[in-house]
Amino acid sequence: MSIRQRNGIWWIDLRTPSGERVRRSTGTDDKRAAQEYHDRLKAELWRVAKLGDTPQYTFEQAAVRFLQASEGQKDYATKVRHIKYWRDQFAGRAISSLTTEEVIDALPTHAIYKNKGRVKLTPATRNRYLATIRRIISLCAEWGWISHPVKLRPAKEPTVRVRWITQAEATALVNVINKDWLKDVTRFALATGMRSGEILSLEWSAVDLSRNIAWVSANKAKSKKARGVPLNPEAVALINAQKGIHPTRVFTRNGNPQKYVDPKMFARACKAAAIVDFHFHDLRHTWASWHVQAGTPLFVLKELGGWETLEMVKKYAHMDATHLAPFANAVTFWSHGTPEKKTATG
Structure with missing residues (x-):
């Protein structure tokens, strides 16, 4: 069977014209949508093999390679957390199909904590999520997976607060x-x-x-x-x-x-x-x-x-x-001479 369900999510299993096996999550629990994704991918793979079209890489493929490149970095756990979030937003999507508007609209706005409940994220925290997906997209451009990476500008963050006392x-x-x-x-x-x-x-x-x-x-x-x-x-x-x-x-x-x-x-x-x-x-x-x-x-x-x-x-x-x-005395004016005394005129 070319599609099968695993833990409620449909997965595809097919072979390219060259015989390479492709197994991938569709990111959906809708069988009809999963079948449509399967058919489109199969047609795309055929066009790549037979017509020389540029291959399309999914977000998951890009994310896996990004995490492999990030192994050993001190913020690796943070990157994994960000990837999990972005995977929920763009699972199964071709990385080249993402637009600036989609990414910005998908940015998280709140976090849910056990003791605090729903808390609004600061611009700085949202920028960290943005930085992760921006890095993934820029790497895809370096790898030749996409030709035109989307532009993602970080949100303006408040001035650094420095509060001190005497x-x-x-x-x-x-x-x-x-x-x-x-x-x-x-x-x-x-x-x-x-x-x-x-x-x-x-x-x-x-x-x-x-x-x-x-x-x-x-x-x-x-x-x-x-x-x-x-x-x-x-x-x-x-x-x-x-x-x-x-x-x-x-x-x-x-x-x-x-x-x-x-x-x-x-x-x-x-x-x-x-x-x-x-x-x-x-x-x-x-x-x-x-x-x-x-x-x-x-x-x-x-x-x-x-x-x-x-x-x-x-x-x-x-x-x-x-x-x-x-350097304060490098430019002076008043000390150059005694000001002239003004004489009143009628």
Whole structure:
């Protein structure tokens, strides 16, 4: 039988004029539609073999080759997730038949989470889905599978948000936090710039107080790259204060390891300190901003904070303009001479 059903979906099974076997999902549970797809594909294969027409490649074929080329990349799992989504939209379609309008209209708008329910996706997240299918299409052009790749422009993303507070505000914030564990975690974030997940997952085996250094392993780092974190005296004192509380974790909530900082608890502390529009992750922005203001070079800050590229750190560059000061006097006007005294005329 040239079409057969598997788990509710119809699959085709045929041979080309040259004898090559083709087995493929039609992406539909409608037998009539599946049969029509089979007949059109069979005719297309005949035209390719007998008349020299350009072969048509499906989205699935392109997706498989794309994932093979992406193996070993750090965002491979994300690419797989995107492919699963796009396969639901364009299963069985010839990659050359996709249009700009179809792809844009098919972009996901919401995600469904177990605890949060239906959540609207940000422009940045939608752009990641778009980037995956755009890369697939561009590779198809490189492979000679299509001659005219569709143009897919990313949506405009909001300006990168950098929210930081002064040292006086930070002191006020720490003073109003009434939970010792949260107070310690907050102070440690300000001292090291570590992310909340990195702090809460920090283990004693990853701390060397004889060298004043801690390590963030690759599987716990956002960039998926391990890094060493130098500990200043404030950070060392905070770690020493945690000794004996838990056998493996450095920071806990009354001896109980935590996966994340309670956002509501942190928000209440910010409100008590009269600090608005501030989240726990902004402590990292604050730490980076203080560094730049103190003269830490951006390339050094990149290594300290574990950012993957220097471009990611440039959002803090405006915090320090001292390197521009020598050029401020390159153009002057008023200091060239004493202004003439104007004489009133009748």
